[in-house]
Amino acid sequence: MADIVIENMSRTIGALKILHDLSLSVAEGEFITLLGPSGCGKSTTLNALAGLDRPSAGRITVGGRVLYDEDAGIFVEPRFRDLGMMFQSYALWPHMTVQQNLAFTLDIRRITGAVAREKIAHALDLVDMDRYAGRYPGELSGGQQQRVALARTLVYGPRLMLLDEPLSNLDAKLRDKARDWLRDLQRRTGVTTVYVTHDQTEALALSDRIVVMEAGHIVQVGTPEQIYQQPASPFVADFVGSNNIFEARVLRRQERTLTLGLAGGIEILAPAIDGVEVGELVKAAIRPEEIVLGETNPESDPAEIHAVELLDSVYQGARHVLAFRLGDVEFQAEQAKAIAAGQTLHARLPREAIHVFAPA
Numbered sequence: 338m339a340d341i342v343i344e345n346m347s348r349t350i351g352a353l354k355i356l357h358d359l360s361l362s363v364a365e366g367e368f369i370t371l372l373g374p375s376g377c378g379k380s381t382t383l384n385a386l387a388g389l390d391r392p393s394a395g396r397i398t399v400g401g402r403v404l405y406d407e408d409a410g411i412f413v414e415p416r417f418r419d420l421g422m423m424f425q426s427y428a429l430w431p432h433m434t435v436q437q438n439l440a441f442t443l444d445i446r447r448i449t450g451a452v453a454r455e456k457i458a459h460a461l462d463l464v465d466m467d468r469y470a471g472r473y474p475g476e477l478s479g480g481q482q483q484r485v486a487l488a489r490t491l492v493y494g495p496r497l498m499l500l501d502e503p504l505s506n507l508d509a510k511l512r513d514k515a516r517d518w519l520r521d522l523q524r525r526t527g528v529t530t531v532y533v534t535h536d537q538t539e540a541l542a543l544s545d546r547i548v549v550m551e552a553g554h555i556v557q558v559g560t561p562e563q564i565y566q567q568p569a570s571p572f573v574a575d576f577v578g579s580n581n582i583f584e585a586r587v588l589r590r591q592e593r594t595l596t597l598g599l600a601g602g603i604e605i606l607a608p609a610i611d612g613v614e615v616g617e618l619v620k621a622a623i624r625p626e627e628i629v630l631g632e633t634n635p636e637s638d639p640a641e642i643h644a645v646e647l648l649d650s651v652y653q654g655a656r657h658v659l660a661f662r663l664g665d666v667e668f669q670a671e672q673a674k675a676i677a678a679g680q681t682l683h684a685r686l687p688r689e690a691i692h693v694f695a696p697a
């Protein structure tokens with residue numbers, strides 16, 4: 338049974354349509370991430386689940402209970418929704434110890450005494466902060482404060498955990514670590530989680546499924562692998578991971594192969610897809626790590642190989658980013674081995690690595 342069902346939810350403010358007819362089901366225990374650029378409506382969606390914002394139309398059900406139904410005039414107040422929410426600016430109460438911060442959250446829900454103490458001990462244990470119960474927030478590192486904030490979100494056993502960019506104020510190294518234990522924590526507790534981020538690395542690492550949003554629309558829902566390997570549109574391809582996105586004309590269509598033309602008579606092979614006609618302009622994408630430079634394998638299809646001049650070579654630690662031009666398109670390739678700019682060499686664009694998008 339789905340734990341969260343959002344049906345035809347829209348949000349309008351004045352003349353501005355912020356969410357367009359969103360529908361989404363989240364399974365019990367699932368970790369789902371709303372991913373998209375700033376202003377695409379992620380927080381508005383999360384706030385609608387939390388009851389902090391009232392949508393203009395649609396219906397939200399959690400665990401079979403209707404929390405919002407515009408047509409039926411139902412809107413359950415946040416405090417009656419039984420959800421744990423943590424924002425980017427998770428402030429712990431500075432004048433209370435860790436223990437008191439959690440106790441206060443329970444107290445609001447009239448959970449006190451031995452039951453409260455047991456829940457607090459359990460929540461602090463979950464985030465590995467049980468030894469710090471007597472400390473004040475000011476005596477903890479940023480990462481520790483953040484774990485306490487998560488414990489505070491979890492302490493009363495919410496049905497859903499709603500997290501809005503909870504890792505964004507940690508430095509890069511701590512964020513990687515925090516990401517790992519957040520995933521682990523969610524697996525251990527099994528609490529259905531909706532996570533908001535504009536960071537695609539975080540989304541790929543954490544999620545069971547990712548919901549990609551663009552301008553108030555859901556544009557793709559899928560596992561991290563599906564989103565990464567089969568982006569539904571050039572927007573998704575561009576937003577998730579790096580991609581070379583280019584425009585080309587469809588020159589020929591064979592059973593399994595499309596031949597795409599670039600300026601200067603360059604021909605690129607791609608897998609055939611439906612909905613594309615010969616003569617049409619299409620968008621296509623290939624990931625930098627799929628391009629093979631300096632290809633000499635005699636078994637490769639020569640039609641996939643092009644002589645190119647290396648325009649630029651940038652060292653980025655574990656890999657080199659190498660730029661070259663084909664027709665009027667500049668491509669970037671990535672590989673571990675350095676190659677000096679200015680050389681002419683072979684670039685192989687494997688047919689299967691090219692992703693063609695049917696015109697919208």
Ligand SMILES: Nc1ncnc2c1ncn2[C@@H]1O[C@H](COP(=O)(O)OP(=O)(O)OP(=O)(O)O)[C@@H](O)[C@H]1O
Nearest residue numbers: 350353355373374375376377378379380381382535
């Ligand atoms: N109260 C409001 N009045 C007018 N416009 C609003 C209001 N709240 C949100 N918006 C607009 O709605 C759109 C979606 O906002 P939302 O905060 O949901 O985006 P987001 O994807 O969470 O962005 P970010 O990653 O920057 O937090 C934005 O264009 C925003 O400016």
